[in-house]
Amino acid sequence: MKVTISRFDPDTGEPPKFVEYDVSVKKAARVLNVLDAVRDTIDPGFAYRHCCRGGQCGSCAVRVNGEPVLACMQEAREGDVIEPLELPRIRDLVTDIAPVMAQIAWMNSGCDCTQVTQQEIEEIKPLRECIECYSCISSCPAISVSDYKGPTIMRQEQRLNLDPRDKGDRILEAIDKGLFSCTTCHKCVEVCPKEIETPRKAIEKLRAEAAKRGLSLPAHKALAALIEKTGRSVERKEPTFLERVADVIEPEGEVRATVGFFVGCMFNGRVIQPALDAMEVLRKNGIRVIVPKDQICCGSPLIRTGLSGFLPELQKRNIDAFVKAGVDTVLTICAGCGSTLKNDYDTPFRVVDITEYLCELGFKIPEKVEGTYTYHDPCHLLRGQGISEQPRILLDSVAEKFVEMPARCCGAGGGVKSGLPEQAAAIGAIRAEMVKETGADYIVTVCPFCEFHLHQVTGLPVKNIATLMLEGYRKQEK
Amino acid sequence: MGIENTKDCHVLVIGSGGAGIRAAVEAETFGETIIVSKTITGKGGCTVMAEGGFNAVLNEEDSIQTHFEDTMRGGAFLNDELLVQTLASEAPNRIRDLFSWGAVFDLKEDNTIAQRPFGGQRCARTCYAGDHTGHELVMTLLEKLRGSTVEIENEVTVLDLLSDDGKVNGAITCDREGELGVITADAVILATGGAGQVYDTTTNSTAGTGDGYALGYRAGAQLIDMEQVQFHPTGAVTPYDSRGRLITEAVRGEGGFLKNALGERFMTKYDPARMELSTRDVVARAIATEVLEGRGTEHGGVWLDVSHLPREHIEIRLPIMLNQFLQFGVDIRNEPMEVAPTAHHFMGGIKITPEAQTTVSHLYAAGEVTGGVHGGNRLGGNALADTQVFGKRAGIAAGKTERTERRLDMDQIRAAENKLASYYEGTAKSADIRRAMKTTMWNNVGIYRNELDLKVAEREIKKLQNTRLLIASPRELSDAVITENMLLVAQLVIEGALLRRESRGAHTRTDIKQSWTNETSPFGHTFFVKGKSGIEILEDRL
Known part of the structure; x- marks a missing residue:
């Protein structure tokens, strides 16, 4: 099997270099077995960590083809490129994890031996399986641009916070370690070998407790107050989407399906045109759209920032609005709203993203539109809803030239853009570099927050996928 | 220094x-x-x-x-x-x-x-x-x-x-x-x-x-x-590089069945009272016997099955097992695991x-x-x-140890330094020596032992100990020392296995018939101290 390994020898003063190795391994060999083969048969000085061989100690995390994995669990494939985690490097695949370990909080147990209950144990368990492999630290977009200490550090703060035996003030400590820096992009969950849901089960929970103690960021408090007052996270500056469209939008031609439409605050009040374009796209695909006018903010900004006191009210009003409209499917065009309705609501109807729905139902192929396009995966679509293929299918059908770009958070989510705008800009700047590398003229995405932010940091035109589709349809009709 | x-x-x-x-x-x-x-x-x-x-x-x-x-x-x-x-x-x-x-x-x-x-x-x-x-x-x-x-x-x-x-x-x-x-x-x-x-x-x-x-x-x-040396009865069998990986005893504790290739719950023959929850030595020997006598799976194991248990029970009580097997394409909620004994505890x-x-x-x-x-x-x-x-x-x-004045034995340190320096002039790589040792120990000093096999192993380990290890950089130093440590351990295991002329606990000598039980055995501990080894004889039981 041929693999490429990034080697680094600090004694030579030379930068890391990629070396190709051809080793013989057994069927179903893991990446670790390949590393062993390189050490045992080619270079005994090759440095990498390993220990339990069974995914339980977390020693052997490396990046394979860019993504963090446990070498002992990941099946090796021909052509794999193996690199160390994105942490300060010591030698070959060995990184300096000591500074990260030093940030992991320990229990401050009093001597009164407080009893713990079964219920408390069950709540702690999902945060307890961390094997400290630091894959999450390696791939977190917020760490490199801020003082944020990282996902597993927050996981441990909440693990202790939930434990009655711990006497520390974990809220203040978490804030000190960058609690508000997480963009809730969920990359840490994606790479976690134990699938620990740190943003949902630790960060948002810690932020909620911070909120109860009045420790939220001022911008977040203002946003929450606005939502509570107006039902919207965006101030009304012009006639909104909901004010402009009819209650029922009839399609062109035969009615193939009927959906309810959840617009979300950004598309309702700040970037309205893409939402209007989406209505046209649906019309041209034979989809009747019902728009309940009493829908309001989904509550995503409240949940992400922990100021969720008003959330039950929002949830009830939104669910009631769509139930009253009598729809069994609710379509979203905002990745954040879609993810929230899917993951933070218990809805009696199905929630679908527009890209997901068009691909499922079958869509009219548009004419190709000129230009080179790249696609930015919104975190709340990719990881929040597991949707990556469908937007690409749509793009392939309409873009004259489509160039891929690896997924990475743009920095706009999790209340970071409002609360810590400089950090959002810094994460965005990294994303802008990646966009530049693709050579694309346009960025396409399916999230109004990403759309808005990417335009600011790249200066490039950012198109909603619906807008692009509509351009293709219009071109066809000419 | x-x-x-x-x-x-x-x-x-x-x-x-x-x-x-x-x-x-x-x-x-x-x-x-x-x-x-x-x-x-x-x-x-x-x-x-x-x-x-x-x-x-x-x-x-x-x-x-x-x-x-x-x-x-x-x-x-x-x-x-x-x-x-x-x-x-x-x-x-x-x-x-x-x-x-x-x-x-x-x-x-x-x-x-x-x-x-x-x-x-x-x-x-x-x-x-x-x-x-x-x-x-x-x-x-x-x-x-x-x-x-x-x-x-x-x-x-x-x-x-x-x-x-x-x-x-x-x-x-x-x-x-x-x-x-x-x-x-x-x-x-x-x-x-x-x-x-x-x-x-x-x-x-x-x-x-x-x-x-x-x-x-x-x-x-x-x-x-x-x-x-305890051979845990249930180690993974496939894929090759995962052989030996522990399948926890909790699988049996939670109600798993052991079956041979004919589908028989063979523990009825070895320990009908305790069945799968017999002690590890008994279960490991039972599995080894089933395989030796031709009732094993094609890879030389037996089946460990939990698929009769409620799915939820498996998911809550055995999540690591479930996930590890899923990684290798086996859903233990529906199909059995292939298991065989594996060296576990000293x-x-x-x-x-x-x-x-x-x-x-x-x-x-x-x-x-x-x-x-x-x-x-x-x-x-x-x-x-x-x-x-x-x-x-x-x-x-x-x-509680008393505090003592520090005196470094410089001879000892110099001797160590000299020994380490000699690795640069050796001839054999650690990895090769270890592989040979592991194979020898597995083939000759496993669950069933006899004097002939043990003597073969003794000679082989001696030969490996006499081969000088080679390193190319100081970073391989600890590996070389560890390899020597392993060879010493292997040597002691073999010595003990030769000294203990009885079957007792995890140690089974197929070449020795004995008239005593574990409780009436005339033998105590085998012992090893630099330059001397032996087995305690309990005079009153002779």
């Missing part, structure tokens, strides 16, 4: 599994403590991989006496009674320590500690955290350790112990880059775990190389019962008193590196308890 990197402390702990960390946090209360680990602290050793549980008597249906008896019987009465008494009576308080430090073990609805049945025990005595009990234990200990003043030295390998006038007073170390160092101390605790890695097929982590046996032996400590090791004192002054030991607690066969759930009970005791005893 070319060594510039020196440190000093009151207690030096070598090894960072359950016993090592427990010892360190205890020793710290007496004075400055350093813990060195050749891996990242907490990641090495086998504690973190332990799945099943921690035995402790916690309710009135159970008793310390019953735990004692089960352990003695399970250990083929080769155990040191005082050590077993200590284990049984202190395990309950050690699990309470863990709870007060934040352990997240499973609780019952009434908020008392949940326990499950394990092989060879008359009560449900095994406390657990799902099927990652060892991981939970280590995380709890790490939370305690990180809050302590113990100095943690990661990725530092101990090459040899230092002593002065018969008293151990430090260690020569080697870091990741191959730089030598010396750590001096008033007392040293060995908590280096077992040596499953001397076998081809093992559950052990790659750190399970038995360095402590070799360090202790070279420093003059007595070892006992090194032939007693019951033998450094001889200790109940105070964890070895036969050498100022040298203490705890956990798998010691012998005598588990006799000829360890019960599932007793190893984690062992680490905590004797880890604490070693920490206390070492902590």
Whole structure:
């Protein structure tokens, strides 16, 4: 099997270099077995960590083809490129994890031996399986641009916070370690070998407790107050989407399906045109759209920032609005709203993203539109809803030239853009570099927050996928 | 002396599994403590991989006496009674320590500690955290350790112990880059775990190389019962590189069935009363026999089946097993696992008193590196308890050691340096030597043993020991020393297996007929001390 390994020898003063190795391994060999083969048969000085061989100690995390994995669990494939985690490097695949370990909080147990209950144990368990492999630290977009200490550090703060035996003030400590820096992009969950849901089960929970103690960021408090007052996270500056469209939008031609439409605050009040374009796209695909006018903010900004006191009210009003409209499917065009309705609501109807729905139902192929396009995966679509293929299918059908770009958070989510705008800009700047590398003229995405932010940091035109589709349809009709 | 990197402390702990960390946090209360680990602290050793549980008597249906008896019987009465008494009576308080430090073990609805049945025990005595009990234990200990003043030295390998006038007073170390160092101390605790890695097929982590046996032996400590190597009955069989990976006893504890290739629950033939929950030695031999007699699977294993259990039960109680098998394309909710015995635990090791004192002054030991607690066969759930009970005791005893004046034996250091330098002129690579050793041990010193095979192994290991190891850079130094440690351990296992002319516990001699039972055996411990080995004869039983 041929693999490429990034080697680094600090004694030579030379930068890391990629070396190709051809080793013989057994069927179903893991990446670790390949590393062993390189050490045992080619270079005994090759440095990498390993220990339990069974995914339980977390020693052997490396990046394979860019993504963090446990070498002992990941099946090796021909052509794999193996690199160390994105942490300060010591030698070959060995990184300096000591500074990260030093940030992991320990229990401050009093001597009164407080009893713990079964219920408390069950709540702690999902945060307890961390094997400290630091894959999450390696791939977190917020760490490199801020003082944020990282996902597993927050996981441990909440693990202790939930434990009655711990006497520390974990809220203040978490804030000190960058609690508000997480963009809730969920990359840490994606790479976690134990699938620990740190943003949902630790960060948002810690932020909620911070909120109860009045420790939220001022911008977040203002946003929450606005939502509570107006039902919207965006101030009304012009006639909104909901004010402009009819209650029922009839399609062109035969009615193939009927959906309810959840617009979300950004598309309702700040970037309205893409939402209007989406209505046209649906019309041209034979989809009747019902728009309940009493829908309001989904509550995503409240949940992400922990100021969720008003959330039950929002949830009830939104669910009631769509139930009253009598729809069994609710379509979203905002990745954040879609993810929230899917993951933070218990809805009696199905929630679908527009890209997901068009691909499922079958869509009219548009004419190709000129230009080179790249696609930015919104975190709340990719990881929040597991949707990556469908937007690409749509793009392939309409873009004259489509160039891929690896997924990475743009920095706009999790209340970071409002609360810590400089950090959002810094994460965005990294994303802008990646966009530049693709050579694309346009960025396409399916999230109004990403759309808005990417335009600011790249200066490039950012198109909603619906807008692009509509351009293709219009071109066809000419 | 070319060594510039020196440190000093009151207690030096070598090894960072359950016993090592427990010892360190205890020793710290007496004075400055350093813990060195050749891996990242907490990641090495086998504690973190332990799945099943921690035995402790916690309710009135159970008793310390019953735990004692089960352990003695399970250990083929080769155990040191005082050590077993200590284990049984202190395990309950050690699990309470863990709870007060934040352990997240499973609780019952009434908020008392949940326990499950394990092989060879008359009560449900095994406390657990799902099927990652060892991981939970280590995380709890790490939370305690990180809050302590113990100095943690990661990725530092101990090459040899230092002593002065018969008293151990430090260690020569080697870091990741191959730089030598010396750590001096008033007392040293060995908590280096077992040596499953001397076998081809093992559950052990790659750190399970038995360095402590070799360090202790070279420093003059007595070892006992090194032939007693537990083969866990249920290790993975496929794919090749995963062979030996532990399938926790909890699978059987939760109600799993063992079946041969004909679909028969063969344990009816070997232990109809205890069936799958018989002791590990019995189950391992039963599986080996089924395979030897042609009733095994095509890969040389048998089936372990939980598919008759409710799916949810499997998901909640055995999540790690479920996920690991899914990774290899087997859904244990629907299909059986293919299993075969795998080298697991060394019951033998450094001889200790109940105070964890070895036969050498100022040298203490705890956990798998010691012998005598588990006799000829360890019960599932007793190893984690062992680490905590004797880890604490070693920490206390070492902590109470008198402070001594530091005198470095320069001859010893120079000898070590010279020896290390000679590796650059060797001829054989560590990896090749290890592979040959593992194969020899697996083929000739496995579950079923006889003198002929053992003699072959003895010659082969001797040959490997006489081959000079070659290194190209200082970074390979520790690997070379570890390889030599492993060969020494292999040699002692073989010596013990030849000395013990009986079948007892995990040690089965097919070439010897015996007229006695475990309780009436005329033999006591095998013993090994530099230049001398033998087996205790119990005169009154002859």
